[in-house]
Amino acid sequence: MRLVILNDYDKASEWAAKYIKKRITGFKPGPDKFFTLGLPTGSTPKGTYQKLIEFYKAGEISFKYVKTFNMDEYVNIPRDHPESYHSFMWDNFFKHIDIDPANAHILDGNAADLQVECLNFEAEITKAGGIELFVGGIGPDGHIAFNEPGSSLVSRTRIKTLAMDTILANARFFGGDVTKVPKQALTVGVGTVMDAREVMVMITGAHKAYALYKAIEEGVNHMWTVSAFQQHPQTIFVCDEDATLELKVKTVRYFKDLMKLHNKLVEDDPPK
Numbered sequence: 149m150r151l152v153i154l155n156d157y158d159k160a161s162e163w164a165a166k167y168i169k170k171r172i173t174g175f176k177p178g179p180d181k182f183f184t185l186g187l188p189t190g191s192t193p194k195g196t197y198q199k200l201i202e203f204y205k206a207g208e209i210s211f212k213y214v215k216t217f218n219m220d221e222y223v224n225i226p227r228d229h230p231e232s233y234h235s236f237m238w239d240n241f242f243k244h245i246d247i248d249p250a251n252a253h254i255l256d257g258n259a260a261d262l263q264v265e266c267l268n269f270e271a272e273i274t275k276a277g278g279i280e281l282f283v284g285g286i287g288p289d290g291h292i293a294f295n296e297p298g299s300s301l302v303s304r305t306r307i308k309t310l311a312m313d314t315i316l317a318n319a320r321f322f323g324g325d326v327t328k329v330p331k332q333a334l335t336v337g338v339g340t341v342m343d344a345r346e347v348m349v350m351i352t353g354a355h356k357a358y359a360l361y362k363a364i365e366e367g368v369n370h371m372w373t374v375s376a377f378q379q380h381p382q383t384i385f386v387c388d389e390d391a392t393l394e395l396k397v398k399t400v401r402y403f404k405d406l407m408k409l410h411n412k413l414v415e416d417d418p419p420k
Contacts, residue, residue: 150384151403152410157352160388161195166414169209177213184215186282189233192350197241204245211247215276219293221255222330231321255334266305282344290359290372294335297371303337346382354390361394
């Protein structure tokens with residue numbers, strides 16, 4: 149497990165984008181070798197998506213041979229609704245890069261049979277060869293995707309009824325009206341994300357400091373589902389200074405001492 153600590157949100161977003169770029173370009177994807185990338189929505193990854201768009205426009209990366217799988221989607225919200233996760237991904241990322249729309253997989257919250265939709269999503273991931281890198285964000289209660297406190301740590305893609313805390317937190321996206329927030333969502337499971345060959349979790353802001361503490365300084369606990377990734381062989385937590393406020397001083401010092409090594413992970417390879 150790595151903990152990468154950057155000064156602020158912008159620096160954390162830039163580091164994460166550089167890491168994703170390095171992983172994709174190093175993979176050398178092509179027509180017979182697609183890079184598979186798991187992606188989140190929400191305010192945390194916006195800065196990372198913006199940096200990736202900048203890298204694409206600068207000719208530093210292509211998404212032509214990348215397949216993406218998003219973490220979640222609301223149930224019974226129109227696909228073109230401004231707060232659907234389809235809209236979020238296209239407005240904030242996909243329409244600005246060269247990804248083939250057929251390779252951008254997002255759960256359909258309006259499917260005729262939601263259970264079948266979830267099973268098919270898992271099957272598509274398997275068909276694609278599994279996820280190379282799954283990027284995630286968390287809520288203040290430590291949930292990843294919509295795997296809220298109490299979720300099984302071996303769960304798969306499924307239908308979830310949202311907790312009131314989540315509904316209240318998401319009301320800001322619906323004009324502050326909790327009655328407009330969907331009550332259910334489709335979400336990948338903790339087990340789905342754990343199957344990825346590598347996981348990168350982004351945690352920024354003082355309001356998520358306790359969740360970061362629970363994620364890395366205490367044991368694995370299904371009430372803080374992000375803590376499961378302590379047990380993943382390739383996990384990187386990327387955070388800003390504000391998110392470290394609940395960590396022990398010696399924990400922060402230990403990981404800051406490793407930053408020279410961590411920064412080598414995002415350095416461009418020298419020309420041959």
